[in-house]
Amino acid sequence: MRKTIILEGACRGIKIFFVLALIVMAGNVWVPSASGASKLSLKMCVKQALLNNNALRAYDLERRAVAMEVKQALAPFYPALSFGTSFNRSDTEDTPRNDSADLNLRASYTLFRGGGDWSELKARKHAYQASDYDLQEESLRVIALVQATYFAILSLQNRMAVLKKSVEAAALHETAARKRVEAGLAPLSDHLRAQVDLSNARVDLIQEDRNAKTLKHTLSVLMGQSPLGPLEIEKRQVMNKVENRPLGTLFAMAKKNRPVLKSYRQQVLELQWKEKSVKAEFFPTLETYAETGRNGSHYLPDEDYWQAGITLSYPIFSGFSTRYAAATTRARLEAKQWSYREKILQVQKEIADAYEQLKADEKVIDAREVLLKSALENGKVAQRRYKAGVGSIVELTDARVAATNAAIGLENAKLTVRGDEIELKRVTGWFVPMIKAIRGKENVAKTEP
Numbered sequence: 001m002r003k004t005i006i007l008e009g010a011c012r013g014i015k016i017f018f019v020l021a022l023i024v025m026a027g028n029v030w031v032p033s034a035s036g037a038s039k040l041s042l043k044m045c046v047k048q049a050l051l052n053n054n055a056l057r058a059y060d061l062e063r064r065a066v067a068m069e070v071k072q073a074l075a076p077f078y079p080a081l082s083f084g085t086s087f088n089r090s091d092t093e094d095t096p097r098n099d100s101a102d103l104n105l106r107a108s109y110t111l112f113r114g115g116g117d118w119s120e121l122k123a124r125k126h127a128y129q130a131s132d133y134d135l136q137e138e139s140l141r142v143i144a145l146v147q148a149t150y151f152a153i154l155s156l157q158n159r160m161a162v163l164k165k166s167v168e169a170a171a172l173h174e175t176a177a178r179k180r181v182e183a184g185l186a187p188l189s190d191h192l193r194a195q196v197d198l199s200n201a202r203v204d205l206i207q208e209d210r211n212a213k214t215l216k217h218t219l220s221v222l223m224g225q226s227p228l229g230p231l232e233i234e235k236r237q238v239m240n241k242v243e244n245r246p247l248g249t250l251f252a253m254a255k256k257n258r259p260v261l262k263s264y265r266q267q268v269l270e271l272q273w274k275e276k277s278v279k280a281e282f283f284p285t286l287e288t289y290a291e292t293g294r295n296g297s298h299y300l301p302d303e304d305y306w307q308a309g310i311t312l313s314y315p316i317f318s319g320f321s322t323r324y325a326a327a328t329t330r331a332r333l334e335a336k337q338w339s340y341r342e343k344i345l346q347v348q349k350e351i352a353d354a355y356e357q358l359k360a361d362e363k364v365i366d367a368r369e370v371l372l373k374s375a376l377e378n379g380k381v382a383q384r385r386y387k388a389g390v391g392s393i394v395e396l397t398d399a400r401v402a403a404t405n406a407a408i409g410l411e412n413a414k415l416t417v418r419g420d421e422i423e424l425k426r427v428t429g430w431f432v433p434m435i436k437a438i439r440g441k442e443n444v445a446k447t448e449p
Contacts, residue, residue: 039232042150045223049146050139050438052224059138063131066124073124076117079109104293111310114283115276123273130266136259139435142222144426148419149219153233155415156212159408163205166404170198173400176386177393190393197397201404250351250428257429258347264340271333278329281322284314350427358420365417368410375399375406 040048050056084104091097110117177194180186217227225231245253255261292306315322382399385391425431 039234041234042147045146045150045219045233046143046434047438048223048225049142050435053142053222054224056135056138056142057224059131059135063128063135066128066131070121070124070128073117073121076110076113077121079107081105081107098297100295100297102293102295104291104295106289106291108287108289110285110287112284112286114280114285116278116280116283119273119277119280123270123277126266126270126273130263130270133259133263133266136432136435137263139439140259140426140429140431143431143434144422146219146222147422149215149222150233151415151418151422153212153215153219154235155411156208156215157235158411160205160208160212162404162407162411163201163208166400167198167201167205169400170194170201170397173386173393173396174198185389186393193393193397197400247352247355250355250424251348253430254347254351254428255344257432258427259429259432261340261343261347264336264343268333268336268340271329271336275326275329275333278322278326281315281318281325284312287311287313347427351424354420354424354427358417358424361413361417361420364413365410368406368413372403372406372410375403379403 082105084102084106086102088100088102089097174191174194174197177186177191181188181191216231219233220227220229220231288308288310290306290308292304294302294304296302379399379402382391382396386393386396
């Protein structure tokens with residue numbers, strides 16, 4: 001009896017344990033995390049932007065439309081099949097009224113059209129390649145914006161940390177000025193000046209906080225998300241160093257990778273094939289056909305027939321429309337060729353400007369670091385002078401503002417260098433392998449003709 005009671009108690013204890021375990025597991029499943037949304041890394045932001053950015057989706061749909069045009073250009077290579085029916089009634093003064101009906105099924109195939117169908121197909125394929133490179137060029141722009149915005153948010157967070165310390169220092173100065181005024185060691189104007197300085201420091205902090213939220217809204221929109229949702233990014237500083245390479249190497253890299261140059265090249269090839277397609281109208285057209293059907297008098301045809309043949313047609317005169325169309329295409333082709341050359345020079349200029357800007361802004365960082373070190377030392381001197389009673393509150397607040405501005409200036413200089421590095425990578429097409437890796441072959445296959 002005693003053993004039975006012990007076993008029953010043990011079973012109850014096991015049941016209670018399992019119930020508690022289920023409650024804990026349910027709580028872990030259904031209770032939301034208090035930490036909120038996970039923080040986004042730079043790679044995650046870029047990936048989401050490439051997959052969800054609305055502008056890129058629009059470019060992707062344009063590419064899909066051109067892919068359908070490529071498939072449409074294949075239609076002349078297939079035979080045409082048509083079904084027709086007709087009913088005729090004739091009545092003249094000398095003959096009685098005659099009714100006839102016809103049902104037919106006709107198949108035709110174009111054997112030769114001067115190579116126009118083939119030229120049109122090649123032109124459409126080059127147009128598709130151009131649209132694909134246009135999508136890559138827009139992706140370069142989006143990646144550069146995402147990275148610039150990401151680093152700007154990190155820089156703003158650093159500037160806000162500097163401003164928070166500045167507010168703390170201004171609050172200490174305000175307290176010290178108030179105590180000195182109460183002790184009769186300083187005029188009331190010193191305390192008022194310290195209060196104004198503290199208010200200005202708080203206003204600067206509020207404005208930077210607003211700017212940080214605005215940049216987060218911009219980053220959300222770039223990723224194709226609503227700016228109303230929470231957005232947190234990793235605070236880890238990710239440097240975007242560009243290897244030191246001569247301008248000639250960067251030019252060669254852009255010529256190999258920059259999508260806009262490839263797009264212009266494909267547009268030139270497209271117009272070359274379009275010109276050939278237009279000139280095909282000068283050649284004869286050879287078509288074969290086969291037809292079968294039933295015809296006869298009255299309303300119900302009762303005689304079967306079939307026929308097959310070859311048709312050769314040659315355009316003798318069409319108002320010079322083909323000649324003018326060929327001249328128009330030739331003019332557009334030459335214009336695009338000159339635009340292509342101009343675009344090469346523009347890309348080279350972009351690379352040269354970004355390269356020189358990066359080199360110059362890197363030197364600014366060294367000067368800003370020296371300025372910050374001097375401003376911090378001046379602030380310490382002003383602090384000691386004020387505590388000793390030989391310095392004024394104006395000297396102290398000016399030193400604090402100068403140190404704050406120097407720290408913010410150094411952070412801005414670092415952000416500028418990062419922006420220069422991103423721009424140099426954009427204009428050289430550095431991000432193209434990243435685009436291909438993220439978008440993947442599966443995404444391309446959906447729109448590939």
